[in-house]
Amino acid sequence: MKPDEIAALLGAQFGAKILESKPSPLSPWSVVDPAEILPVCRFLRDDERLRMDHLECLAGVDYKDRIEVVYVLYSMTHRHRYALKCLLPRESARLNSVESIWGAANWHEREAYDLLGIVFEGHSDLRRILLPDDWEGHPLRRDYKFPTSYRDMPV
Amino acid sequence: MGVLEGKFEENVFITSVDWLFNWARSNSPWPLSFGLACCAIEMMATGAARYDLARFGAEVFRGTPRQADVMIVAGTVTMKMATRIKRLYAQMPEPKYVISMGSCSNNGGPYWQYGYHVLKGVDEVIPVDVYVPGCPPRPESLLEGLIQLQKKIRQETIAKPKGSKGAA
Amino acid sequence: MEAEYTGDVMTLNMGPQHPSTHGVLRLELKTDGEVVAEAIPHIGYLHRCFEKHAENIEYPGVVPFTDRMDYCAAMNMELGYVLAVEKLMGIEVNNRVRCIRIIMAELNRIASHLIAAGTYGNDMGSFTPFLWCFRDRETILDIFEETCGARLLYNYNWIGGLMCDVLPGFEKRVIDFIDYFEPQVDNLNKLLSDNYIFIKRTANVGIMPPELAINYGVTGPNLRGSGIKFDVRKDEPYLGYEEYDFDVAIGRGEHGPIGSCWDRYMVRIREVKESCKIVRQAVAKMTPGDVQESIPKRIKPAAGEVYHRTECPRGELGYYIVSDGSLKPYRVKVKSPCFTVMGAFRKISRGAMIADIIAILGSVDVVLGEIDR
Numbered sequence: 254m255k256p257d258e259i260a261a262l263l264g265a266q267f268g269a270k271i272l273e274s275k276p277s278p279l280s281p282w283s284v285v286d287p288a289e290i291l292p293v294c295r296f297l298r299d300d301e302r303l304r305m306d307h308l309e310c311l312a313g314v315d316y317k318d319r320i321e322v323v324y325v326l327y328s329m330t331h332r333h334r335y336a337l338k339c340l341l342p343r344e345s346a347r348l349n350s351v352e353s354i355w356g357a358a359n360w361h362e363r364e365a366y367d368l369l370g371i372v373f374e375g376h377s378d379l380r381r382i383l384l385p386d387d388w389e390g391h392p393l394r395r396d397y398k399f400p401t402s403y404r405d406m407p408v
Numbered sequence: 409m410g411v412l413e414g415k416f417e418e419n420v421f422i423t424s425v426d427w428l429f430n431w432a433r434s435n436s437p438w439p440l441s442f443g444l445a446c447c448a449i450e451m452m453a454t455g456a457a458r459y460d461l462a463r464f465g466a467e468v469f470r471g472t473p474r475q476a477d478v479m480i481v482a483g484t485v486t487m488k489m490a491t492r493i494k495r496l497y498a499q500m501p502e503p504k505y506v507i508s509m510g511s512c513s514n515n516g517g518p519y520w521q522y523g524y525h526v527l528k529g530v531d532e533v534i535p536v537d538v539y540v541p542g543c544p545p546r547p548e549s550l551l552e553g554l555i556q557l558q559k560k561i562r563q564e565t566i567a568k569p570k571g572s573k574g575a576a
Numbered sequence: 577m578e579a580e581y582t583g584d585v586m587t588l589n590m591g592p593q594h595p596s597t598h599g600v601l602r603l604e605l606k607t608d609g610e611v612v613a614e615a616i617p618h619i620g621y622l623h624r625c626f627e628k629h630a631e632n633i634e635y636p637g638v639v640p641f642t643d644r645m646d647y648c649a650a651m652n653m654e655l656g657y658v659l660a661v662e663k664l665m666g667i668e669v670n671n672r673v674r675c676i677r678i679i680m681a682e683l684n685r686i687a688s689h690l691i692a693a694g695t696y697g698n699d700m701g702s703f704t705p706f707l708w709c710f711r712d713r714e715t716i717l718d719i720f721e722e723t724c725g726a727r728l729l730y731n732y733n734w735i736g737g738l739m740c741d742v743l744p745g746f747e748k749r750v751i752d753f754i755d756y757f758e759p760q761v762d763n764l765n766k767l768l769s770d771n772y773i774f775i776k777r778t779a780n781v782g783i784m785p786p787e788l789a790i791n792y793g794v795t796g797p798n799l800r801g802s803g804i805k806f807d808v809r810k811d812e813p814y815l816g817y818e819e820y821d822f823d824v825a826i827g828r829g830e831h832g833p834i835g836s837c838w839d840r841y842m843v844r845i846r847e848v849k850e851s852c853k854i855v856r857q858a859v860a861k862m863t864p865g866d867v868q869e870s871i872p873k874r875i876k877p878a879a880g881e882v883y884h885r886t887e888c889p890r891g892e893l894g895y896y897i898v899s900d901g902s903l904k905p906y907r908v909k910v911k912s913p914c915f916t917v918m919g920a921f922r923k924i925s926r927g928a929m930i931a932d933i934i935a936i937l938g939s940v941d942v943v944l945g946e947i948d949r
Contacts, residue, residue, distance in 0.1 A: 446945065456706070457711050458714050521632075526624055
């Protein structure tokens with residue numbers, strides 16, 4: 254399916270919950286209301302025409318005024334790709350976990366939590382994955398201050 | 409040979425014993441397999457058939473620090489790993505040596521500027537005997553580093569340090 | 577395989593320093609005797625802050641950092657990043673650059689699979705395949721060293737072209753190597769792949785069902801070992817791969833169920849033969865040209881974002897790059913295939929014995945530099 258067909262299908266199914274769509278050929282995406290991410294993802298995975306069974310990438314991006322969580326989805330059966338985005342406020346970035354839909358999301362969400370501080374509700378095991386458990390701060394945030402030392406070792 | 413060290417002044421018997429101990433230690437430095445990152449692949453290549461590390465006595469890479477003489481820190485040392493390195497170094501029995509292989513373990517390497525999780529040099533946590541520069545060092549560089557370590561070992565002595573009084 | 581766990585469960589640490597963890601991986605094993613109830617991987621011991629570096633360094637300067645993520649297959653890592661930025665900027669490179677990039681990527685794929693096979697044999701207790709694989713790999717590294725000066729981390733693929741052209745005689749050296757190497761693969765098969773002990777240790781262990789593989793986002797030889805025919809070079813070709821004639825190797829379950837460790841290992845060996853075919857065709861397609869003619873004066877993409885994926889030896893490597901129109905990337909997110917497959921490791925290692933954990937770990941062929949970035 255072409256990106257604009259996927260965008261049209263999503264719009265038809267979810268109406269106002271899809272806030273914005275940009276089905277460009279280079280990088281098609283739709284912005285989804287964060288509260289509705291679970292039903293949208295389940296529809297994308299289970300609908301016969303879409304069958305997005307492969308979560309390719311779950312990225313968090315810190316912009317000045319918001320944090321975006323980008324889900325890049327791919328279908329192994331139909332060979333098409335689409336991206337979803339959720340815009341979250343920087344102070345309280347909370348989102349439902351899609352671990353129950355794609356098992357790959359388990360570790361990807363842990364990494365987004367570790368490096369950007371996005372809390373995924375419903376995650377089975379949300380703790381730091383790359384940095385030590387007693388690390389302070391979320392390094393990929395734009396306002397992150399490099400620590401001077403960690404456990405008496407200079408950084 | 410901890411019981412013999414530091415007990416005697418320098419004399420002709422000590423020099424012969426020194427020569428024997430240093431010959432034994434320098435010709436069989438058993439490394440601890442401690443490859444962390446890219447330098448580990450070059451260390452494996454040094455141990456493989458073309459740049460044979462076995463001809464210098466470093467035949468067996470021990471899995472446990474308790475049987476190893478030299479720890480070749482090959483790769484980037486991160487904060488999370490640094491605590492483990494301290495423990496591994498403490499587990500090695502004397503005499504023990506450390507070769508810091510690659511620029512990451514020398515002083516942080518390419519990650520010196522924005523690496524919040526990278527330790528800028530393994531000598532922040534353990535004492536290093538030989539630094540081998542490179543990113544990654546060629547196998548010949550690592551062999552040169554090992555030879556320098558062997559030269560360093562051959563200069564050791566079990567005599568009392570000059571100017572000290574009484575038993576160690 | 578669900579087993580009954582009776583008695584106490586003991587926690588054993590297969591710590592970051594271990595002869596067979598293929599890097600600094602910590603596996604927390606909860607064992608009931610010799611049977612492992614849970615094998616929980618802990619990573620982060622090699623987290624080198626690649627994504628933070630990428631935000632603060634200009635586009636061309638990020639290429640050496642991409643090398644160091646998967647250091648066994650550096651050409652492929654660079655290629656993924658460079659192709660993503662070229663897609664964002666709309667740069668087309670000429671035929672010579674495409675052919676040389678394919679040759680380098682495929683040679684590096686062969687080198688990486690040789691490391692995988694050699695160290696896997698080493699883990700299983702045989703040292704000779706390790707020496708044979710590294711000996712053959714040295715010839716590939718000689719070719720790389722002649723071309724760009726480095727054995728392991730190259731900085732050769734630049735945005736819009738290559739660092740420098742290949743030397744005269746390159747084609748002949750590559751073909752000589754491929755001619756010498758193809759029979760060596762059969763020797764390796766006789767020594768290791770068809771070895772009774774190796775098959776016994778790997779053929780019924782670490783079964784990854786295809787649905788689990790897709791749900792957990794596993795790609796590359798690990799996915800193909802479960803029988804699913806999916807390769808980015810065929811499904812979403814880049815660099816002109818659609819014009820090359822090669823097969824996609826999948827696991828067929830000759831010894832034991834499909835999706836076992838032996839299948840994943842064998843997919844890599846078969847891929848090496850396919851890579852040899854691709855290299856021959858690429859050398860035949862090479863035309864004279866200037867490898868630096870499409871390199872722009874300043875790498876300053878327009879604001880936007882792109883997700884591009886390539887087939888690196890460990891799976892599907894994805895780069896999600898966000899550009900704000902300046903000289904430095906705004907965000908570079910790397911989707912690392914090894915990170916995704918480690919997420920599924922816990923599932924496929926349940927109920928195995930401790931020695932089988934090592935077999936499973938060797939068969940998924942992880943490189944910690946790519947997982948931790």
